Amino acid sequence: MTVESTAARKPRRSSKRTSAVKTTAKTSAKTPESSEPELVQLLTPEGERLEHPDYSIDLTADELRGLYRDMVLTRRFDAEATALQRQGELGLWASLLGQEAAQIGSGRALRDDDYVFPTYREHGVAWCRGVDPTNLLGMFRGVNHGGWDPNSNNFHLYTIVIGSQTLHATGYAMGVAKDGADSAVIAYFGDGASSQGDVAESFTFSAVYNAPVVFFCQNNQWAISEPTEKQTRVPLYQRAQGFGFPGVRVDGNDVLACLAVTRSALERARRGEGPTLVEAFTYRMGAHTTSDDPTKYRADEERASWEAKDPILRLRTYLEKEGAADEAFFTALDEESEALGKRVREAVRAMPDPDPIAIFDNVYADGNPLVDEERAQFAAYQASFADTAEEGK
Amino acid sequence: MAMEKMSIAKALNESLRKALDTDPKVLIMGEDVGKLGGVFRITDGLQKDFGEDRVIDTPLAESGIVGTAIGLALRGYRPVVEIQFDGFVFPAYDQIVTQLAKMHARALGKIKLPVVVRIPYGGGIGAVEHHSESPEALFAHVAGLKVVSPSNASDAYWMMQQAVQSDDPIIFFEPKRRYWDKGEVETDSIPGPLHKASVARTGTDLTLVAYGPMVKVCLEAAAAAQEEGKSIEVLDLRSMSPIDFDAIQTSVEKTGRLVVVHEAPVFYGSGAEIAARITERCFYHLEAPVLRVGGYHAPYPPARLEDEYLPGLDRVLDAVDRSLAY
Numbered sequence: 268m269t270v271e272s273t274a275a276r277k278p279r280r281s282s283k284r285t286s287a288v289k290t291t292a293k294t295s296a297k298t299p300e301s302s303e304p305e306l307v308q309l310l311t312p313e314g315e316r317l318e319h320p321d322y323s324i325d326l327t328a329d330e331l332r333g334l335y336r337d338m339v340l341t342r343r344f345d346a347e348a349t350a351l352q353r354q355g356e357l358g359l360w361a362s363l364l365g366q367e368a369a370q371i372g373s374g375r376a377l378r379d380d381d382y383v384f385p386t387y388r389e390h391g392v393a394w395c396r397g398v399d400p401t402n403l404l405g406m407f408r409g410v411n412h413g414g415w416d417p418n419s420n421n422f423h424l425y426t427i428v429i430g431s432q433t434l435h436a437t438g439y440a441m442g443v444a445k446d447g448a449d450s451a452v453i454a455y456f457g458d459g460a461s462s463q464g465d466v467a468e469s470f471t472f473s474a475v476y477n478a479p480v481v482f483f484c485q486n487n488q489w490a491i492s493e494p495t496e497k498q499t500r501v502p503l504y505q506r507a508q509g510f511g512f513p514g515v516r517v518d519g520n521d522v523l524a525c526l527a528v529t530r531s532a533l534e535r536a537r538r539g540e541g542p543t544l545v546e547a548f549t550y551r552m553g554a555h556t557t558s559d560d561p562t563k564y565r566a567d568e569e570r571a572s573w574e575a576k577d578p579i580l581r582l583r584t585y586l587e588k589e590g591a592a593d594e595a596f597f598t599a600l601d602e603e604s605e606a607l608g609k610r611v612r613e614a615v616r617a618m619p620d621p622d623p624i625a626i627f628d629n630v631y632a633d634g635n636p637l638v639d640e641e642r643a644q645f646a647a648y649q650a651s652f653a654d655t656a657e658e659g660k
Numbered sequence: 661m662a663m664e665k666m667s668i669a670k671a672l673n674e675s676l677r678k679a680l681d682t683d684p685k686v687l688i689m690g691e692d693v694g695k696l697g698g699v700f701r702i703t704d705g706l707q708k709d710f711g712e713d714r715v716i717d718t719p720l721a722e723s724g725i726v727g728t729a730i731g732l733a734l735r736g737y738r739p740v741v742e743i744q745f746d747g748f749v750f751p752a753y754d755q756i757v758t759q760l761a762k763m764h765a766r767a768l769g770k771i772k773l774p775v776v777v778r779i780p781y782g783g784g785i786g787a788v789e790h791h792s793e794s795p796e797a798l799f800a801h802v803a804g805l806k807v808v809s810p811s812n813a814s815d816a817y818w819m820m821q822q823a824v825q826s827d828d829p830i831i832f833f834e835p836k837r838r839y840w841d842k843g844e845v846e847t848d849s850i851p852g853p854l855h856k857a858s859v860a861r862t863g864t865d866l867t868l869v870a871y872g873p874m875v876k877v878c879l880e881a882a883a884a885a886q887e888e889g890k891s892i893e894v895l896d897l898r899s900m901s902p903i904d905f906d907a908i909q910t911s912v913e914k915t916g917r918l919v920v921v922h923e924a925p926v927f928y929g930s931g932a933e934i935a936a937r938i939t940e941r942c943f944y945h946l947e948a949p950v951l952r953v954g955g956y957h958a959p960y961p962p963a964r965l966e967d968e969y970l971p972g973l974d975r976v977l978d979a980v981d982r983s984l985a986y
Contacts, residue, residue, distance in 0.1 A: 384731075411766075411768065412762070412765070412766040413766040413767055413768075414766075414768055415767075415770075416767065416768075416770035416771075417734070417767055417770065417771055418770065418771065419770075423734070424763070424766050424767055426759075428754065428758045428759070431727065431754070431755065431758065431759050433727075434723065434724055434726075434727025434728050434730070434731065434755065435727060435728075435730050435731040435734060435759070436731060437724075437727070437728050437731060438727065438728030438729060438730055438731020438732040438733075438734070438735070439731035439732070439734050439735045440731070441728060441731065441732060441735075442731065442732045442734075442735025442736065442737055443735065445713060445737070446735070464723060464751075465723055465724070465727060465754075465755075468719070468721040468723055468724030468727065469724065469727070469728075471719050471721060471724065472718070472719060472721070472724050472728050475719055628765070628768070628769070629764055629765045629767075629768055629769035630764075630765055630803050630804055631764070631804065631806070631828050632764055632769070632772045632773075632826075632827035632828050633826055633827050633828050635806070635902050636855075636902050637901075637902045637903070638803075
């Protein structure tokens, strides 16, 4: 699909507000005038509010400001991390620039007792879960491979092998169902991951066992340098149909639509009606990671066309139009953003290298004599340098 | 005291039954493990007694089996998954190596992965391609995994109990050609540690180290050597990761000679690891270089040739003679 055709398509509009959220997630219908599938959209790029018959949402001004704040702070954190990588403080960074609405919308749809299985780019979702953003940087600085307790925020470790976590999410959701709990599980992955066997297997398992899991695919159009056309010949959300559960495409740059659609899918899972695939149609504005160069594989015009759909700008326009936020709010948020950037910067620079002996920590839960032996050898070897230093004095 | 004579297959079945009965968090998962009871009937009758929610027939997707087991373990369950045959584990190898083995360390010890991956392994049953392999070294090489294999019914019973109770992921290799061998199982006694080797036969002239299906061959070789006046000690390793090097060292310090026997290819195999470590530990006790007997650096052959490929009595005795000739 081309970006132009998507941009040109206008979403279906309804003047009637639906009074209640429909109980069943539906597969989006195709518009008659276009072969492209329709996006669920509640807020246009111009900041105009729309209604959708299946996904109504009614938020207070306070809640709207909260979503805006989440997106702004997440973007500020991401920008700081990108800068820190450029300054040599981080070995790598996977930016979420442009995907704030998909992550904050879906992240704010979650309940505390839901469980999240992220990839390595879900900084906004982590923010919603209350994971301290500085914890996300240890892996990229090279001081750990994750480093947080997944159970303290129900936010699993970042997973780098593409798509692996969708199976963990499915198994976890099978366990939730066995426990008789009414919480739900959400698995994040990208358009590239949709080609992985593990994602297909997670679709199979979750459908067969009716697991309460939501698959949240952020189709950001590019898997490193490969466009979505190199991953699939059908719109990604339509994959779900073949596995026997609903798929829906949502405007991934529309935080309200992402919130409404994810909430609906989570409620469906809680009711015991099984998995849903949500395809958040969005765009990665930056590089895949700081290691690649998007100018080598995509046109500037493409990025420019998506800039017009910026998730933060459109909500700001709406807030201002509705009088839901005043200048004092934006000024205070700017200050909060700068403070966050400073805190992140200082935290990263202060992050100590781990004690070398930590190589041997937590390899096994029940211990292992080989690890003990190698730890002792390593400690003695390290200590031998201390002796040398002493002698040199 | 409850002493019962049963096959390895039956011992595993009884052990899994006991595990399901003792801990409601234990689950059995795999292809055909339900009504059929597994292609080797190791899970026979378990679904009937514990229900489809505890003994779960899965889609035919090995990565999915292990990947969802990881998720269930994260939720507090203790899944015991069955890979139908050794050669079919590779679609799940990614989940086992990149996820299952490493997650505890990545979470700085905050989460545990008590998953048992059962793999019927090894040759000798005349099977077709991918049904007779011995990939234990590929798993033993990976930090975070523990790899074990019983050689008799009693160990099958108790090692499975211990594997299920372990908070670490355990790759549990079952010697499929020994499934029907019977032995005494003391179902009440407290077993020794899971990763401790056992002396299967005492001797003074040479040590044979083996595990799983090759222990029986080594015991037969030792008996044959006895007729020629040679006293062979046979050590059943039981665990390929970690390895009980202390037990091997004790034996080699007594006999001065070591031959390691396994079905897997010799090249980069567990015998190489044992030879290297024991040479380091026992250099001045060794009367001969450590010798290895095992499979060749070739794909597992068609069934009509597997007797040539697998170490048998004669190949083991030949290695014994070569060692004693030094």
